[in-house]
Amino acid sequence: MPNSLRMPLIKPLVEDSQMLDTHALLQPLKIGNLTLDNRLMVAPMAGVTDNPFRRLCKSFGAGHAVSEMMTADTTLYARKKSLFRANFDGEIAPISAQIAGADPDKLGEAARYQLDNGAQIIDINMGCPAKKVCRKLAGSALLKDEDLVARLLYKTVEAVQDYDAPVKLKTRIGYDLGHENIVRVAKLAEEEGIAAIAIHGRTRDEKYGGTARYELIKTVKESVSIPVIANGDIDSPQKAVTVHKQTGCDAVMIGRAAQGKPWLFKQIAHYLQTGEALPDPNLSLLKTIVLGHLDELYAFYGEYSGCRIARKHIAWYTSGIPNSNEFRQAMYGEETTAGQYRAVERFFEKQV
Numbered sequence: 001m002p003n004s005l006r007m008p009l010i011k012p013l014v015e016d017s018q019m020l021d022t023h024a025l026l027q028p029l030k031i032g033n034l035t036l037d038n039r040l041m042v043a044p045m046a047g048v049t050d051n052p053f054r055r056l057c058k059s060f061g062a063g064h065a066v067s068e069m070m071t072a073d074t075t076l077y078a079r080k081k082s083l084f085r086a087n088f089d090g091e092i093a094p095i096s097a098q099i100a101g102a103d104p105d106k107l108g109e110a111a112r113y114q115l116d117n118g119a120q121i122i123d124i125n126m127g128c129p130a131k132k133v134c135r136k137l138a139g140s141a142l143l144k145d146e147d148l149v150a151r152l153l154y155k156t157v158e159a160v161q162d163y164d165a166p167v168k169l170k171t172r173i174g175y176d177l178g179h180e181n182i183v184r185v186a187k188l189a190e191e192e193g194i195a196a197i198a199i200h201g202r203t204r205d206e207k208y209g210g211t212a213r214y215e216l217i218k219t220v221k222e223s224v225s226i227p228v229i230a231n232g233d234i235d236s237p238q239k240a241v242t243v244h245k246q247t248g249c250d251a252v253m254i255g256r257a258a259q260g261k262p263w264l265f266k267q268i269a270h271y272l273q274t275g276e277a278l279p280d281p282n283l284s285l286l287k288t289i290v291l292g293h294l295d296e297l298y299a300f301y302g303e304y305s306g307c308r309i310a311r312k313h314i315a316w317y318t319s320g321i322p323n324s325n326e327f328r329q330a331m332y333g334e335e336t337t338a339g340q341y342r343a344v345e346r347f348f349e350k351q352v
């Protein structure tokens, strides 16, 4: 294993004892034979939920994190990008690998590959609106062809039978407006042996426009007995509670709102325990979190990619800080991890 892939451990910031409250979303969740500590999940986001970010979210109390999407084409797995995506070093179990593809045999093969590689849960992506993915009929374009959906799910579940590993499905409510077939897809998924389903409350055509619709997630919850995970536009503890109430879901999944805000999971847990809002970290704590995250990114990706991948995280972390535009412009010009780290350090020192 190259040095850049070896990871220091992130210590949990939320003690187990703090998670012993009674709100349903703080209860353990069984998915197949595995148990998640709670029902607050970070959504898979390509380019965001890499190994360091998943570990960071889990250190703030996320009960589950899914890897970035990986192609079902295992011939591409030797590529540098795939090696990073399939790296689960130091991750808190259970580890979930997301795969996407439109060929049932290849999807099954990819699932086995990921389980051999250390994953314990397979997550199939049928929710991606990206053109690159949809052209190959993977991601959410698959929703148009329910027979193929059934074959893909069946083959993947069958392929991993020997591993006794649960297979989850992540998808949207349908392909386009007027064709919201999620209830049929969810029933079909349950029949094919899928252990849980995460649903983003938009159709593929809606991309990220408008607002997520939760009614169909509620109908799915009433129609199947596998765990149903609600996703889409959950950006605060209050919204997590509202979506949970509206859908009766078994878990909530948060994507964009966790960008630059991995402590959101701790805030949600705190709110569920006490009914009180936990403020965002002050600038001094924020500095510690950001610099810690940078250390992890640099150790994981090495000099070149570490510096580039860190930029977007730094931008998210600092976006709410008054007069931070100039800093971000200058930071984008830093070409080395050392220079970038110093720039961030100096920026926060000026603030606190």
Ligand SMILES: Cc1cc2nc3c(=O)[nH]c(=O)nc-3n(C[C@H](O)[C@H](O)[C@H](O)COP(=O)(O)O)c2cc1C
Residues within 6 Å of the ligand: 043, 044, 045, 046, 047, 048, 067, 068, 069, 098, 125, 126, 127, 128, 170, 200, 231, 232, 233, 234, 253, 254, 255, 256, 257
């Ligand atoms: C940058 C980005 C990358 C994403 N990549 C993936 C992915 O790899 N796999 C997947 O299933 N969904 C992916 N999604 C969709 C999210 O998992 C989630 O369903 C969506 O963002 C809605 O949740 P949110 O409103 O909480 O962000 C991605 C979303 C974003 C913003």
